[in-house]
Structure formats: structure tokens, C-alpha cells
Amino acid sequence: MKNLKIAIQKSGRLNEKSVQLLKNCGLNFENYKSSLITTVGNFPLEILFLRDDDIPGYVAQGIADLGIVGENVIDETQAQVEYVQRLGFGKCNLKLAIPKDSDIQDLKDLNGKAIATSYPVILQQFLDEYKIKAEIREISGSVEISPGLGLADAICDIVSTGGTLKSNGLKPFADVRSSEAILVGNKNLLGNPILTELLQRIQSVLLAKEVKYVVLNVEKINLPKITELLRGVKSPTVVPLAEEGWVAVHTVISEEDFWEKINRLKTAGAQGIVVMPVEKVIM
Ligand SMILES: Nc1ncnc2c1ncn2[C@@H]1O[C@H](COP(=O)(O)OP(=O)(O)OP(=O)(O)O)[C@@H](O)[C@H]1O
Ligand SMILES: O=P(O)(O)OC[C@H]1O[C@H](OP(=O)(O)OP(=O)(O)O)[C@H](O)[C@@H]1O
Ligand SMILES: [Mg+2]
Numbered sequence: 001m002k003n004l005k006i007a008i009q010k011s012g013r014l015n016e017k018s019v020q021l022l023k024n025c026g027l028n029f030e031n032y033k034s035s036l037i038t039t040v041g042n043f044p045l046e047i048l049f050l051r052d053d054d055i056p057g058y059v060a061q062g063i064a065d066l067g068i069v070g071e072n073v074i075d076e077t078q079a080q081v082e083y084v085q086r087l088g089f090g091k092c093n094l095k096l097a098i099p100k101d102s103d104i105q106d107l108k109d110l111n112g113k114a115i116a117t118s119y120p121v122i123l124q125q126f127l128d129e130y131k132i133k134a135e136i137r138e139i140s141g142s143v144e145i146s147p148g149l150g151l152a153d154a155i156c157d158i159v160s161t162g163g164t165l166k167s168n169g170l171k172p173f174a175d176v177r178s179s180e181a182i183l184v185g186n187k188n189l190l191g192n193p194i195l196t197e198l199l200q201r202i203q204s205v206l207l208a209k210e211v212k213y214v215v216l217n218v219e220k221i222n223l224p225k226i227t228e229l230l231r232g233v234k235s236p237t238v239v240p241l242a243e244e245g246w247v248a249v250h251t252v253i254s255e256e257d258f259w260e261k262i263n264r265l266k267t268a269g270a271q272g273i274v275v276m277p278v279e280k281v282i283m
Contacts, residue, residue: 003044004194007064010036010049014181017089018068022047024279025201044194055184056081062186066195071179072158076121081184084195085202088209090181092160094119096174099147104154107174110134116143116152119176123156126176144168200282207281211252214262215274220245222269229264252278 008018011033019031028041036049048064055067056079067081070090074081096115098104104113107130114135117123123136134154139146143157144164156176159165165172183202189195218226223238226249230236236251249270253261262273 001044001194003039003046004065004189004192004198005046005048005063006066006068007048007050007055007058008068009052009055012052014052014068014070014090015049017087017181021068021087021089021202021205024205025198043198045198053077059184059186062188065186065189065192066198067184068181069184071182072119072122072177074182074184075177076119078121080187082187082190083182084185085183085199085206087181087183087202088206090179092158092180093178094122094156094176095159095172096154096156096176097144097159097165097170098154098173100169100171102153104173107132110154113153114151115154115156116146117156118143119156122176126156144170201280204280204282207283208278210255211278211281212255212258213250213276213278214253215248215250215276216265216270217241217246217248217272218269220247223247223249225268226265226270229261229268252281 006022008022009015022029027043027045029038029047031038038047040047048058050058052069052073055064055069056074056077058064059067059081060079066084068087070092072092072094104110110127110132111134114137115123116137116139118138118140120136120138127134137146137152143155145168146152146155147170148168154173155170158179159172162172185195216226227236230249230251236249239248239250240246241248265273
């Protein structure tokens with residue numbers, strides 16, 4: 001069967017996590033900065049390293065079969081690609097921001113103003129939705145600098161910690177959209193057995209991030225309280241300890257309510273609790 005091609009970002013915010021995800025899926029490949037294409041040694045896959053802006057188009061045209069890219073870029077390029085899997089990294093928000101001392105108070109105050117952005121398509125859709133007539137000034141980067149230079153009254157750009165806004169004298173003003181990295185695919189690819197195998201591996205890696213492996217010791221008389229707290233987990237493993245009347249319980253706890261669960265287990269008599277990361281969960 002023909003190798004699949006996956007396009008990932010060459011350098012930038014999504015590069016490292018995309019490479020790590022593929023490596024965690026057990027794929028062996030060289031990752032030299034200078035090579036823009038690499039073949040996976042132990043899986044029928046080639047990896048293309050591209051500018052993120054080009055990834056949705058490559059996938060839509062079938063030049064690449066799959067891609068890892070932010071939702072903001074998918075929307076901006078309006079490429080016709082299928083969402084295969086949300087990946088949980090590259091989380092950020094596209095926001096409107098204004099200078100700290102701006103007199104803009106309401107969305108309608110943007111009428112007649114100039115807004116700098118690298119996302120003119122998404123911004124225009126947003127302005128249309130709120131019936132705002134503003135001038136969009138497209139720039140390809142360092143957008144946060146533009147109000148200070150007198151180029152724009154507001155900006156529309158990606159915000160994560162808010163540090164870049166702050167250090168450029170700006171404040172967030174309105175949310176335009178949230179985004180995370182997505183595995184996208186060409187629409188003719190669905191059902192492809194190589195994709196099915198890759199997706200199973202990706203999901204097992206993503207699922208593993210949501211849980212911790214926990215081993216605890218408990219006196220046998222307290223075991224029913226512990227197993228009651230672990231209801232929902234498929235029957236925890238219980239192993240006798242060398243010390244008479246004690247057992248070790250092995251289980252998996254979700255990251256979401258981890259501390260709450262641990263504290264309740266302690267109250268119920270759990271001791272010597274050991275927590276380990278999980279590499280993969282295969283359902
Ligand atoms: N501060 C951030 N925190 C989290 N995710 C971010 C952040 N900034 C950007 N992203 C996400 O990562 C993607 C890539 O961001 P990056 O800044 O590397 O893009 P770029 O400069 O356009 O890169 P390229 O050189 O590939 O065109 C963005 O499209 C967005 O989805
Ligand atoms: O809210 P913050 O945590 O400060 O992050 C936001 C910044 O991150 C991104 O740029 P990046 O640092 O990736 O550089 P780039 O402009 O070269 O893409 C984005 O374009 C913002 O400028
Ligand atoms: Mg880009």
C-alpha cells in the first residue's frame with residue numbers, strides 16, 4: 001500500500017509537540033532541521049515539514065494526506081479538509097485588542113477604525129456578524145506593534161498568556177475564536193487502513209495524558225471503602241502485601257479530578273500512594 005504523507009509545521013509553536021506526538025506513537029524518523037521531508041522507518045508514512053499556512057491547502061489538494069495545524073489557520077485558509085482528531089495542544093484564542101488608553105469601549109466603536117491582523121478572513125466574518133464596518137490592515141507578523149506605530153487602532157491576533165499584548169501596551173477587548181491543533185485529513189482518505197492504525201495510536205497517546213497510574217496500600221478492612229471510591233474504574237487490581245491484613249491496590253485515575261480522588265482515598269485509609277505517568281491506553 002502507498003505511504004501516506006503527513007504535513008506538520010517546520011518550526012514554530014506546533015512543531016515540537018507535533019514531532020513528539022508522532023514519536024510517542026512509536027514512529028521512528030530523523031528530524032533534521034535542514035530536511036523538509038523524512039520517511040518513517042517503521043510505518044508507511046512520510047513527514048513533510050511546511051509553513052503552517054500552507055498545510056490546509058496541501059491537504060485539501062491531496063498533496064499531503066494528513067496535516068497537523070491550528071483551527072485558526074484552517075478557518076483562515078477556508079481549505080476543505082476533514083477534522084480527524086482534536087489534539088489538545090496549541091490552545092490559544094484569537095482576540096481583538098486595543099491600546100490600554102484607547103477610547104474604544106464597545107464593539108460598535110470599531111466602526112470606521114483600522115484593525116491590523118494576520119487573519120483578515122476570520123476578522124471580516126466576525127465584523128460582518130456584528131455589522132461593523134472597519135478597515136482591515138493585513139500584516140504577516142508582529143501585529144501587536146502596529147497600534148504603537150500608528151498603523152491601526154486595534155489588532156486581531158493570537159493570545160495565549162497575554163504577555164505579548166501587555167508588553168506592547170495593549171489589552172484584550174473581545175474574543176473572536178478559540179483554537180487548538182487539529183489532525184486534518186483529505187476527504188478521500190477516510191477509511192484508509194493506514195490512517196485507522198495511526199489514529200488508534202494517536203488516541204492511545206492522548207488518552208494516556210488524561211490519566212495517572214496509582215498504587216496504594218490499604219488495610220483489608222478499609223478495602224470496600226477504597227473500591228467504592230474507585231467505582232467506574234474497571235475493577236481495580238488488589239494484591240496481598242507481605243504484611244498480614246494489608247493489600248496493594250493498582251488503579252488508573254483521571255487527571256481531571258485527580259487531587260479530589262487522592263484526598264478521599266487518603267481519608268478512606270490509603271497509605272504510601274505512588275503515582276506514575278501512563279504512556280499509552282489501548283481500549
Ligand atoms: N502563544 C501561543 N500559544 C499557543 N498556541 C499558539 C500560540 N501562538 C500561536 N499558536 C498556535 O500555533 C500555530 C502556529 O503558530 P506560529 O506562531 O508558530 O505560526 P507562524 O509564525 O505563522 O508559523 P509559520 O512559520 O509556520 O508560518 C498558530 O496558528 C496557533 O494555532
Ligand atoms: O499571549 P502570548 O502568550 O504572549 O502569545 C501570543 C503570541 O504568540 C504568537 O506569536 P509567536 O510567539 O509564536 O511568534 P510569531 O509572531 O513569530 O509567530 C502570537 O502571534 C502572539 O504574538
Ligand atoms: Mg504561519
